[in-house]
Amino acid sequence: MKETIDIYIPRILGTVNENDVKDSFHYLNVGNVIYIDMYRKINENGYPYYFAFITLELYDSTLAMLLKEKMYTTQIMHLVYDEENNQYWEIKRHVPREQRSRNIINNIIPFYNVLEKQRLLKEYEELEKELFATVC
Secondary structure, three states: OOOEEEEEEEEEEOOOOHHHHHHHHHHOOOEEEEEEEEEEEEOOOOOEEEEEEEEEEEOOOHHHHHHHHHHHOOOEEEEEEEOOOOEEEEEEEOOOHHHOOOOHHHHOOOOOOHHHHHHHHHHHHHHHHHHHHHHO
């Protein structure tokens, strides 16, 4: 059984279609696209572009192994699909919504400590009193 990997491409030119994506992965000797789901959007300048969710059946090649390694380490890779025009896709590892961590916000480390927070709150209250005194 061949190895598969789920990837996400957040931005694909509006002139590129599903067959172009499939052909690119094949001709670059990366893998066979066994599933592709492309969605059309309009950018801030009014131009269309796509984003896509792809399942790749990886070939036994150096580039395919590099893609796999990047997806499991840095989770991002730039894949040049048109060298002549310097066109590339930013490829990210796709993690299904139900498998994503919901507690990411809990891992944020505040840049201030409790004492500094109390000091800032006291300063805010004093400024609020001063402002209220000048207005009334």
